[in-house]
Amino acid sequence: MLVSNTSRDRPDGDRVNDKARTRERNRAAVQEVALRLFAEQGYEATTVAQIAREAGVSHMTFFRCFPSKEAVVLDDDYDPMLEELIRSRPVTEEPVERIHRATMTGLGQVYEHARETLLRRTELLLSIPGLRARIGENLASARTAFERGLTPEGEEPGVETRAVAAACAAALSTAVIAWSETGGEADLPDLIDRVFHALRGLPAPEPLSPEVRP
Amino acid sequence: MLVSNTSRDRPDGDRVNDKARTRERNRAAVQEVALRLFAEQGYEATTVAQIAREAGVSHMTFFRCFPSKEAVVLDDDYDPMLEELIRSRPVTEEPVERIHRATMTGLGQVYEHARETLLRRTELLLSIPGLRARIGENLASARTAFERGLTPEGEEPGVETRAVAAACAAALSTAVIAWSETGGEADLPDLIDRVFHALRGLPAPEPLSPEVRP
DNA sequence: ACACCATATGTTAGTGAGTAACACTTCCCG
DNA sequence: CGGGAAGTGTTACTCACTAACATATGGTGT
Numbered sequence: 273m274l275v276s277n278t279s280r281d282r283p284d285g286d287r288v289n290d291k292a293r294t295r296e297r298n299r300a301a302v303q304e305v306a307l308r309l310f311a312e313q314g315y316e317a318t319t320v321a322q323i324a325r326e327a328g329v330s331h332m333t334f335f336r337c338f339p340s341k342e343a344v345v346l347d348d349d350y351d352p353m354l355e356e357l358i359r360s361r362p363v364t365e366e367p368v369e370r371i372h373r374a375t376m377t378g379l380g381q382v383y384e385h386a387r388e389t390l391l392r393r394t395e396l397l398l399s400i401p402g403l404r405a406r407i408g409e410n411l412a413s414a415r416t417a418f419e420r421g422l423t424p425e426g427e428e429p430g431v432e433t434r435a436v437a438a439a440c441a442a443a444l445s446t447a448v449i450a451w452s453e454t455g456g457e458a459d460l461p462d463l464i465d466r467v468f469h470a471l472r473g474l475p476a477p478e479p480l481s482p483e484v485r486p
Numbered sequence: 487m488l489v490s491n492t493s494r495d496r497p498d499g500d501r502v503n504d505k506a507r508t509r510e511r512n513r514a515a516v517q518e519v520a521l522r523l524f525a526e527q528g529y530e531a532t533t534v535a536q537i538a539r540e541a542g543v544s545h546m547t548f549f550r551c552f553p554s555k556e557a558v559v560l561d562d563d564y565d566p567m568l569e570e571l572i573r574s575r576p577v578t579e580e581p582v583e584r585i586h587r588a589t590m591t592g593l594g595q596v597y598e599h600a601r602e603t604l605l606r607r608t609e610l611l612l613s614i615p616g617l618r619a620r621i622g623e624n625l626a627s628a629r630t631a632f633e634r635g636l637t638p639e640g641e642e643p644g645v646e647t648r649a650v651a652a653a654c655a656a657a658l659s660t661a662v663i664a665w666s667e668t669g670g671e672a673d674l675p676d677l678i679d680r681v682f683h684a685l686r687g688l689p690a691p692e693p694l695s696p697e698v699r700p
Numbered sequence: 701a702c703a704c705c706a707t708a709t710g711t712t713a714g715t716g717a718g719t720a721a722c723a724c725t726t727c728c729c730g
Numbered sequence: 731c732g733g734g735a736a737g738t739g740t741t742a743c744t745c746a747c748t749a750a751c752a753t754a755t756g757g758t759g760t
Contacts, residue, residue: 298709321746333710431684433684438659450648512738555717
């Protein structure tokens with residue numbers, strides 16, 4: 273259904289559905305146009321109709337790609353990675369510590385590859401009052417990932433697990449926000465470290481980067 | 487309009503504006519009608535116009551009382567109390583512990599007086615997908631209160647403080663949600679205690695009430 | 701190769717939240 | 731008592747989002 277591969281015509285490598293392809297292409301186009309317009313003229317001032325027009329699709333296609341205007345900014349896909357990283361940490365560690373270390377690893381990678389993207393997106397998020405309030409949703413998906421990472425397969429998480437997951441998601445989000453508020457000047461891994469240390473009631477770690485604040 | 491109460495006739499104590507009075511009365515009426523209608527026929531199915539009509543005010547008055555339809559459900563005013571309670575705890579305590587204890591005191595009081603109200607409101611909140619996502623906002627106000635409670639007057643909170651505040655708000659919210667999911671059967675103070683203990687990496691406390699789960 | 705079907709898209713028309721502008725009433729204060 | 735301030739209502743508007751139906755297009759079975 274997804275992969276049909278009528279290989280008789282085209283002997284070359286990637287042979288996914290043209291349909292799915294176009295869909296993805298549309299989605300990407302819409303997102304790109306949207307983010308550009310948001311940056312250029314502001315979020316509120318940009319209408320869905322305009323985005324659709326400039327992306328060369330209809331109004332409806334927009335909503336078929338993104339469930340809402342906000343989703344264009346909020347969409348995020350680091351969560352599955354984080355879940356896996358948490359699960360792979362030893363269960364002997366305290367839940368908060370597992371998340372702490374998993375996050376350090378995961379975000380460390382993101383930090384290397386997609387630093388700029390993450391920064392721009394977060395700044396945009398914070399600059400739009402309507403979205404700022406909704407960081408919680410963003411957070412909710414991280415929370416779920418943490419929860420799943422902490423809970424053995426097939427079990428239901430207890431209140432404690434759910435609370436720890438939610439709390440860590442909130443703490444992490446705070447670190448990312450603080451980082452974006454410095455315009456990316458601060459060292460994100462270091463901020464994350466400090467935040468989790470504070471949560472666990474540990475003394476502040478020595479900074480990895482020489483100058484976090486001048 | 488509804489009640490005229492011109493204060494020259496009444497020499498008694500509370501001498502607030504009649505205007506402000508009526509405003510409050512309007513606000514209360516709107517909120518009451520809204521919550522009733524939400525419960526009766528669902529949140530989505532209830533329009534602002536209908537609420538306004540049944541409350542005997544205009545469409546506009548609704549929005550002058552509540553910035554949005556959602557605010558009717560989300561509005562909450564425990565926060566100033568929590569801020570004060572936190573501030574009054576000794577600074578020698580760890581931040582998480584300060585919030586933990588302050589919350590135990592504060593929510594303990596609410597639990598006595600407004601248990602039913604809190605329960606209904608939370609249940610409503612969870613039952614409405616559109617609002618469920620926005621618990622984050624609700625949380626944001628608690629976070630701010632925690633932040634302020636932890637920060638000495640005139641200072642700016644650091645990342646650590648902000649993170650701890652956000653994390654505790656998330657944890658608290660989880661406890662309240664879990665409580666409402668049991669239909670109020672569970673003991674909220676006990677849940678809060680467990681949640682904060684988990685956060686601090688302490689062993690689970692013995693329950694205060696004999697039977698939390700049968 | 702041809703017909704069939706599923707799926708993505710566009711068109712149109714509608715609902716409902718939230719806002720702006722202006723006129724009107726009502727209370728407060730000098 | 732008169733003028734200003736603040737609250738309210740009316741109307742008209744924008745815009746996110748949805749439903750229904752028509753249409754195109756690529757994939758599939760024969």
